[in-house]
Amino acid sequence: MGTHRARALAAVLLTAAFATAAEEPAGRFSSVSEAQRLALLRRAQVWRRTDVPSMDLRAGPPGGFAPGQDVTCDYVVPEKKLTGSTRKFECALAPGDVVKVKYGDDNGEVYATVAASRLFWGLGFGTDAFYQVRLTCRSCPRDPWNAPEPRLPTVVFEHATIERKTPGEEIAHKEGEGWGWDELARVDPAQGGAPAEQIQALTLLAVFVQHTDNKAIQQRFICLRGGENKEDDDSCATPFLVQHDLGATFGRGGLIGAPTTGSANFREWSSVRYWESPESCRTHLGGNITRHTLKDPVISEAGRRFLAGLLAQLTDAQIRGMFEAARIDGRQWHEAKDALRNGTVDQWVAAFKAHRDEITQHTCPR
Secondary structure, eight states: HHHHHHHHHHHHHHHTTTOOOOOOOOOTTTTHHHHHHHHHHHOOOOOOOOOOOGTTTTOOSTTTTOOOEEEEEEOOOOSOOOOOSSEEEEEEEETEEEEEEETTTTHHHHHHHHHHHHHHHHHOOOOOOOEEEEEEEEEEEETTEEEEEEEEEEEEEEEEEEEEEEEEEEEOTTOOOOOOOOGGGEEEEEHHTTOOHHHHHHHHHHHHTOOOOGEEEEEEEEEEEBBHHHHHHHHBEEEEEEEOOOOOOSSOOOOOOOOOTTSSSSHHHHHOBBBTTTOOOOOOOOTTTTTOOOOOOOHHHHHHHHHHHHTTOOOHHHHHHHHHHHTTGGGOOSSGGGGGGOHHHHHHHHHHHHHHHHHHHHHHOO
């Protein structure tokens, strides 16, 4: 399949992907050899063209839920504790439709992941979808992550996110492999992979939202559904790099981890400065020393211009809709003193536009 045809197929498949909710079973790409994974990585795409001004960042990808929608599910008893450190559990919306739920009024990831994923999706970069809802969980512990018993008839989570993965077969040499940002250098345009300016724009977007917990398992490498080559068991026409967990965004990271400052923290994110200096294109992206594969990257002028062109198309209404969908002004805190870190939707919109100016008005040395 030619390069242009493969890219066009990727765009069509990804546009329709979110309408399907079913979880993908393990496929033939889930245990490929290292050489096969590398060959697919060289041909991977990271972006597909969207009509940015027409993207509804408040509603988000199709097939989901309205912001704050009342949703009911049945608690799924885990066979083993879910991975990670963020409060989460699995819940069945219907037979065969089990979703991952993050919860907690004071869990910054519940807010940040919705806003960040809407931004990536609207601009055309691969991401799983997240919807913030008011969730009623039946036969559920009050705090499933920390205390699985006792289970109550119903528990209401005022702020919870439901996850929908981009359909496609996972590509991995070993279980849970994902992809690291340091692997983007292996994507090869000469072999049909994403152009360098798109890779750089994606990297700069990670800096823009301050995606500080960017270890490999936070990203997914997939063969988009429908891109499998039926005549070759090891070939995929549409290898695609997807953001899976964008929870540690819209804040500021730290060397030893900072869950309070790293997610949906207006005071910290609004004060970030992206560039090392007016003459430099080295960026500021901190992060836990064990949680990143990307730190303070240097951006090319072509990459800056590519992202700037996308960001410039966003309207005030879209930016507002993104933060309203995240219900970001409802973010709570462990301690009352931390409430000073909150921002209103108006403040978040103003900070977003100021940061956008940092990208659009900068020039990188050639």
